[in-house]
Amino acid sequence: MASTPTLILFSLLHHLLVLLLLLPYQQNTLIFAPPGGGKWNLLLSDIGVSAMHMQLLNTDRVVIFDRTDFGASNISLPNNQCRNNPNDLTLKIDCTAHSVEYDVATNSIRPLNVFTDVWCSSGAAMPDGSLMQTGGFNDGDRNVRVYKPCNDNSCDWQEFDSVLLQNRWYATNHILPDGRQIIIGGRGQFSYEFYPKRAGADQSYNLPFLSQTNDPRIENNLYPFVFLNIDGNLFIFANNRAILFDYVTGVVVKTYPTIPGGDPRSYPSSGSAVLLPLRNLRGGANITAEVMVCGGALKGSFTSANNRNFVGALNSCGRIRITDPNPQWAMETMPLARVMGDMVLLPNGNVLIINGALLKLY
Structure with a gap:
């Protein structure tokens, strides 16, 4: 899932128009994309909710949802329904929707029910096309929500209360080859667990790497970057460090070098990351996997911001071949510094970098 901007107090809107194309295999410099000659069309003037989270479904519809503890939305629940939640921090009785489904074909919006707070939750699509969302804030931090797509407007969120073993707020989910999701970390949680649960394996497992990368002042290990490596292990990046982790045995297979400069990249420093297209450099089974991490905040930005000295974001990207026997970071420079990018x-193997801000305010 993408990082959630709810804790950010500052945004530069003009950077919403900046599109960068990265050509990862042809050169080592990040460049601006040439103008495409297109134009923006306004399809709907108001969808009713803010798109804190948004997921394209296999029905070519888009499910959108937002936190529930920020007051009423701009779209009502159908049939005079209301959400009655005595644990909500803002509205105990709320007759507005905090999730909608957008139908691309008809350009229409349909309100959906979200019952507990999804603020800074995490999730991923399941093999059957369902969206599974876990955790969140307040009464939603141990809940699981599942949205099974349909074409007849009959589907809605299904919510399962307190099925997670730990509170998961700002965690990261990743789909696994066996169809389960692994849920890693979260605020104050240095562990991982799986969902759906298996009989006899209903546990939460300690992951010391998360406590080792935790800065207690700002918790720079939230929303860790996680990618499945070709060997079945997980590449996990938090703060400024990364490991290759065997989630089956609970063993750290490899520890990668600290990213040059040592500046934090994961939330709330809010860089971004992507697994680049897999490459077969030498033929046969020699497949190479490479991860790129871009942007973030300078070390010490939190202290500087508290003193009203707002430090610019990072303009660097680091690339590392996670399959190499002796992997090392290669650094590149973006045309613009950014956090929250x-x-x-893209289908052609390029990477699109969009959005973000020049400064990071905590």
Whole structure:
């Protein structure tokens, strides 16, 4: 899942228009993409909720949802429904929706029910196309929500209360080859667990790497970057460090070098990361996997911001071949520094970097 901007007090809107194309295998410099000649069209003036989280489904519909503890939204629940939640911090009785489904084909919005707070939750799509969302804030921090797509407007969120073993707020989810999701970390949680649960394996497992990368002042190990390596192990990056982790045995297979400069990259320093297209450099079974991490905040930005000295974001990207016997970081420079950027792998193998801000305010 993408990082959630709810704790950010500052945003530079003009950077929403900045599009960068990264050509990872042709050169080592990040460049601006040439103008495409397109234009923006306004399809809907108001979808009713803010898109804190958004996921394209296999039905070509988009499910959008937002936190529930920030007051009423701009769209009502259907049939005079109301959410009655005595644990909510803002509205105990709320007759507005905090999730909608957007139908691309008809350009229409349908309100959905979210019952507990999804603020800075995490999730991923399941093999059957369902979206599974876990954790969040307040009464939602141990809940699991599942949205099974449909084409007849009959589907809605299903919510399962307190099925997670630990509170998961700012955690990271990753789909596994066996169809389960691994849920890693979260605020104050240096552990991981799986969902759906298996009989006899209903446990939460300690992951010391998360406590080792934790800065207690700002918890710079939140929303860790996680990618499945070709050997079945997980590449996990938090703060400024990374490991290769065997989640089956609970063993750290490899410890990678600290990213040059030692500056934090994961939330709330809010860099972004992507697994680049797999490459077969030498033929046969010699497949290479490479991860790129871009942007973030300078070390000490939190202290500086408390003293009203707002330090600029990082303009560097680091690339590392996680399959190499002796992997090392290669650094590159973006045309613009940024935090809160989004990185999307395109079908042609390029990476699109969009959005973000020049400064980081905690």
